Amino acid sequence: MDRAVAVLFIFVSFLHTTAGQSQTKSNWDIYSFHINSTVTSRYAITVITSRVANRHDNSTEIDFHVKIPKTAFISKFRMTIDGQIYDGVVKQKEEAKRQYSAAVSRGQSAGLVSAVGRTLEDFKTSVTVAAHKKVTFELTYEELLQRRLGKYELLINAQPGQPVKDLKIEVSVYEKPGINYLKVEGSLASKDLANAITKTHSDKEAWVNFYPTQQQQMTCEGCGENGFSGDLKIIYDVERPQSQGEILEYGGFFVHYFAPSGLPRIPKNVVFIIDQSGSMHGKKIRQTRSALLKILEDLGENDHFGLILFDDRISPWKRELLRATQQNLDNAKEFVRSIRDRGSTDINAAVLEGVEMIKRYHKEGSASVLILLTDGDPTSGEINQGKIQSNVREAIGKNFPLYCLGFGFDVNFEFLQKMAQENSGVARRIYEDSDAALQLKGFYEEVAIPLLTSVEMNYTGATNLTQTTFNLYYNGSEIVVAGKILNNNIDDFSTEEIICEIIATSRDSKVKYSDIKATKDDKLPAVMSGYENFLQRLWACLTVKQLLEKELTLTGEEKEAVKKEALDLSLKYSFVTPLTSMVVTKPEGEDSQVANKPKEGEKPPQIPVRMGIPGQPGPPGPPLSAGHPGLGGHFRTHMVSGPVGSSLQMSGDYDFALPAAAADYEDEDEDVGYAMLSPSGPRGDFGMAGPGRHPVIHATHSSTLESTETPTTRPARTPVRFLMAAEGQSLPLCFDIPAGHLVKLLQDPASGLSMNGEVASDEGQGFKKVIIHVNADVHIECEPYEITLKMKGLDIVHFLWRQHTQKTSSMILSIRDDEVEVSSGSLHIVVFRHQKDGDRLLWPTVRQRPSNTVFEGIMGKQLVTYEEHQSTSKLRIKDEEVSASKVSTQDFSVKTAPIVSCWLVEVKFALQGELADHTVSKL
Numbered sequence: 001m002d003r004a005v006a007v008l009f010i011f012v013s014f015l016h017t018t019a020g021q022s023q024t025k026s027n028w029d030i031y032s033f034h035i036n037s038t039v040t041s042r043y044a045i046t047v048i049t050s051r052v053a054n055r056h057d058n059s060t061e062i063d064f065h066v067k068i069p070k071t072a073f074i075s076k077f078r079m080t081i082d083g084q085i086y087d088g089v090v091k092q093k094e095e096a097k098r099q100y101s102a103a104v105s106r107g108q109s110a111g112l113v114s115a116v117g118r119t120l121e122d123f124k125t126s127v128t129v130a131a132h133k134k135v136t137f138e139l140t141y142e143e144l145l146q147r148r149l150g151k152y153e154l155l156i157n158a159q160p161g162q163p164v165k166d167l168k169i170e171v172s173v174y175e176k177p178g179i180n181y182l183k184v185e186g187s188l189a190s191k192d193l194a195n196a197i198t199k200t201h202s203d204k205e206a207w208v209n210f211y212p213t214q215q216q217q218m219t220c221e222g223c224g225e226n227g228f229s230g231d232l233k234i235i236y237d238v239e240r241p242q243s244q245g246e247i248l249e250y251g252g253f254f255v256h257y258f259a260p261s262g263l264p265r266i267p268k269n270v271v272f273i274i275d276q277s278g279s280m281h282g283k284k285i286r287q288t289r290s291a292l293l294k295i296l297e298d299l300g301e302n303d304h305f306g307l308i309l310f311d312d313r314i315s316p317w318k319r320e321l322l323r324a325t326q327q328n329l330d331n332a333k334e335f336v337r338s339i340r341d342r343g344s345t346d347i348n349a350a351v352l353e354g355v356e357m358i359k360r361y362h363k364e365g366s367a368s369v370l371i372l373l374t375d376g377d378p379t380s381g382e383i384n385q386g387k388i389q390s391n392v393r394e395a396i397g398k399n400f401p402l403y404c405l406g407f408g409f410d411v412n413f414e415f416l417q418k419m420a421q422e423n424s425g426v427a428r429r430i431y432e433d434s435d436a437a438l439q440l441k442g443f444y445e446e447v448a449i450p451l452l453t454s455v456e457m458n459y460t461g462a463t464n465l466t467q468t469t470f471n472l473y474y475n476g477s478e479i480v481v482a483g484k485i486l487n488n489n490i491d492d493f494s495t496e497e498i499i500c501e502i503i504a505t506s507r508d509s510k511v512k513y514s515d516i517k518a519t520k521d522d523k524l525p526a527v528m529s530g531y532e533n534f535l536q537r538l539w540a541c542l543t544v545k546q547l548l549e550k551e552l553t554l555t556g557e558e559k560e561a562v563k564k565e566a567l568d569l570s571l572k573y574s575f576v577t578p579l580t581s582m583v584v585t586k587p588e589g590e591d592s593q594v595a596n597k598p599k600e601g602e603k604p605p606q607i608p609v610r611m612g613i614p615g616q617p618g619p620p621g622p623p624l625s626a627g628h629p630g631l632g633g634h635f636r637t638h639m640v641s642g643p644v645g646s647s648l649q650m651s652g653d654y655d656f657a658l659p660a661a662a663a664d665y666e667d668e669d670e671d672v673g674y675a676m677l678s679p680s681g682p683r684g685d686f687g688m689a690g691p692g693r694h695p696v697i698h699a700t701h702s703s704t705l706e707s708t709e710t711p712t713t714r715p716a717r718t719p720v721r722f723l724m725a726a727e728g729q730s731l732p733l734c735f736d737i738p739a740g741h742l743v744k745l746l747q748d749p750a751s752g753l754s755m756n757g758e759v760a761s762d763e764g765q766g767f768k769k770v771i772i773h774v775n776a777d778v779h780i781e782c783e784p785y786e787i788t789l790k791m792k793g794l795d796i797v798h799f800l801w802r803q804h805t806q807k808t809s810s811m812i813l814s815i816r817d818d819e820v821e822v823s824s825g826s827l828h829i830v831v832f833r834h835q836k837d838g839d840r841l842l843w844p845t846v847r848q849r850p851s852n853t854v855f856e857g858i859m860g861k862q863l864v865t866y867e868e869h870q871s872t873s874k875l876r877i878k879d880e881e882v883s884a885s886k887v888s889t890q891d892f893s894v895k896t897a898p899i900v901s902c903w904l905v906e907v908k909f910a911l912q913g914e915l916a917d918h919t920v921s922k923l
Contacts, residue, residue, distance in 0.1 A: 072143035073575040096581035147478035163217040169210035181237035187230035192220035244513040251533035267302035275374035278848020291440035299324035310350035311343025312380035346381035367450040368400035375407035401425035449475035482539040727863035734902035766841035784840030843892035
């Protein structure tokens with residue numbers, strides 16, 4: 001009898017804050033905090049309910065902040081204040097956006113409330129509660145649990161923010177085939193809180209309850225005035241007595257779970273296509289090597305494998321696939337250990353080489369798989385992403401899957417996602433954390449053991465089916481099909497008639513599963529008491545997810561038809577999906593908010609550029625933070641909008657207000673970019689341009705632009721701390737450069753490219769300006785609120801910090817959220833924009849550099865070698881004993897800006913020269 005281990009995940013983070021007040025129990029009181037999760041036949045419905053009392057003598061703003069899995073859809077949000085109910089309303093995204101934009105144009109803060117984390121999405125809203133009144137927050141979300149490596153996962157993470165008198169986490173699980181094992185793990189299940197957990201289970205049902213006392217919440221390990229923060233894992237096994245799976249029907253809908261076991265392992269032909277370009281430098285390449293070494297150990301003796309490394313050159317280990325003998329594996333490991341970063345990124349040629357390698361080795365009874373790992377966009381060879389996708393799609397011809405792993409956030413994940421889905425695979429982001437090697441190995445394990453190929457699931461008596469054909473079925477996974485029963489007389493669906501037949505290919509032969517019938521379960525109505533037909537919602541949830549995946553690969557009318565179908569279902573079932581938003585309604589006088597389901601890596605927009613009505617004053621901008629002046633001017637405008645070469649013209653007097661914070665605006669429409677053309681001569685030009693849309697406003701000044709900065713007192717200048725990697729040592733060196741210096745960061749005498757930076761004069765800042773001179777004719781200036789491109793003989797162009805790509809014969813300028821990348825040949829420079837203490841700072845880093853090239857400047861230095869002295873306060877650098885102290889600092893050369901340890905030394909020892917040798921008179 002087969003068993004499938006299941007681990008279920010729910011993520012919850014709950015915070016309440018009082019405007020202008022510290023978070024103390026005298027201000028507000030969470031007197032009840034409940035998490036209730038009901039899992040029925042793999043479909044989880046989770047409700048988070050929090051009740052809060054305002055103990056203040058005046059009105060208080062209280063935040064509600066929870067984290068939910070990325071795979072879930074929010075389906076309900078409700079606030080109850082003084083007996084009045086305020087329900088969130090799901091609307092088409094464009095309609096909700098218009099409501100949001102209207103609120104912003106009135107100067108109201110109606111910001112989007114969702115954001116993406118590594119595995120989570122945030123839902124955050126707030127409401128003003130009158131003195132000594134109460135508010136109840138209730139959020140519901142739903143998800144169909146996926147089986148990976150034989151597990152369904154649901155993690156319950158609770159962080160109430162304070163000890164709560166009535167705190168309960170309750171999970172109930174119902175599985176018709178039966179539950180034969182139950183276990184509870186996680187930080188909340190250990191030591192001091194373990195006795196707060198009770199678990200019981202019968203044949204088909206299981207219950208886990210977590211009821212900690214207030215005393216336990218304050219005295220447990222890691223707990224205190226803010227209560228506890230931790231997680232629970234509920235792990236259970238499901239009986240799988242039938243190889244053809246389980247078909248469950250209820251209320252006119254059915255779901256079929258198909259996860260056969262006991263099948264022979266199909267030998268696989270796998271080619272690993274590994275990016276070794278310069279951007280993989282450091283930890284990425286080390287973690288990739290580590291993961292590949294472990295993956296090679298897991299190959300079966302009948303598997304065949306290939307390794308292709310690529311940068312701007314393609315370097316296969318061998319020209320053909322080799323059998324996974326011990327000798328071949330040992331030789332491959334030696335090759336993997338030699339991987340070094342270099343060059344640029346030719347994804348097109350690398351993937352096509354992998355395809356040809358598999359085509360050259362074709363054997364009946366085997367399954368072929370391509371796995372691509374890259375951390376950046378194509379920058380060499382064919383760089384048109386649409387052309388690359390077309391080339392790969394044509395080469396593979398739907399014969400085997402391509403899996404795309406995007407390492408970090410420099411890669412265009414949508415590009416990988418579409419390329420994978422067009423070729424029967426999936427895309428997965430690998431996060432730049434300490435466990436990246438485990439992430440890589442974990443993904444491989446999911447596709448390591450193919451058991452069936454060319455799976456076709458045929459149903460009679462059913463309609464509106466979800467996906468029914470599958471390229472591969474892997475050990476530990478599960479195929480799920482749902483649909484409507486054609487005849488609403490449910491008894492007809494459960495007669496002796498054959499309703500499902502499965503045809504697939506196993507290792508040695510065709511296999512067929514017949515006579516598969518749906519079964520009723522009289523227990524379901526009682527289990528689902530309080531919920532509508534859960535199988536109907538399961539079907540809708542799965543259908544929407546698959547339609548959204550399909551829509552990504554289509555174009556034209558087909559794309560719009562699929563998009564409309566997904567939208568209609570999302571609205572009908574109140575799912576917050578990428579096509580819909582939830583408008584969070586509030587008491588009169590308070591701003592509505594809009595909850596979106598964001599895309600991978602997407603950030604919410606902030607403050608947009610606003611234009612006034614002709615002849616009338618424009619709306620007031622938001623308050624400006626010190627150091628970021630707002631601009632105002634009166635313009636006579638002539639607007640040109642439309643594709644290049646055509647125009648729609650308007651003219652009139654406009655009062656135009658551009659707050660400095662407008663540079664942070666990110667339009668949700670990804671095909672829109674923004675740029676400003678600088679004044680030249682008597683006429684000033686302001687324009688907006690981007691792929692797919694090219695509006696430009698030519699403006700003639702009729703008043704002078706003035707700075708509205710309010711003078712403020714700044715702290716004394718403090719130095720900026722630099723990190724420098726050390727050869728053969730785990731800790732880097734670090735050194736301080738006084739604020740206000742103009743420093744030479746990088747210079748390539750061969751190409752003429754150079755980069756200089758102005759160290760900010762404000763406390764805790766990095767650079768206030770970074771200028772990259774690509775050559776004598778092309779210059780890129782990066783500042784916290786704009787990027788300026790200057791090219792000889794052409795207009796000066798200013799870009800906001802949002803997605804845009806500009807190419808010239810000498811370089812590629814790629815602008816992403818809080819990141820600018822400049823590629824020139826095999827040299828890649830990235831400038832990150834960070835936020836610290838409310839201010840913006842810049843930090844440049846050399847992502848990729850050509851080998852055997854000597855550079856000048858602080859970032860062109862070779863790795864320093866040092867030895868630790870027996871005394872912890874001394875280092876030996878180039879035969880000189882140097883005073884040093886171990887300190888912690890933020891590494892701004894990484895997008896996440898982690899805290900790292902380093903040895904702090906004088907600048908002259910780190911740079912092996914005086915600071916004056918690395919300064920410039922002008923940028």
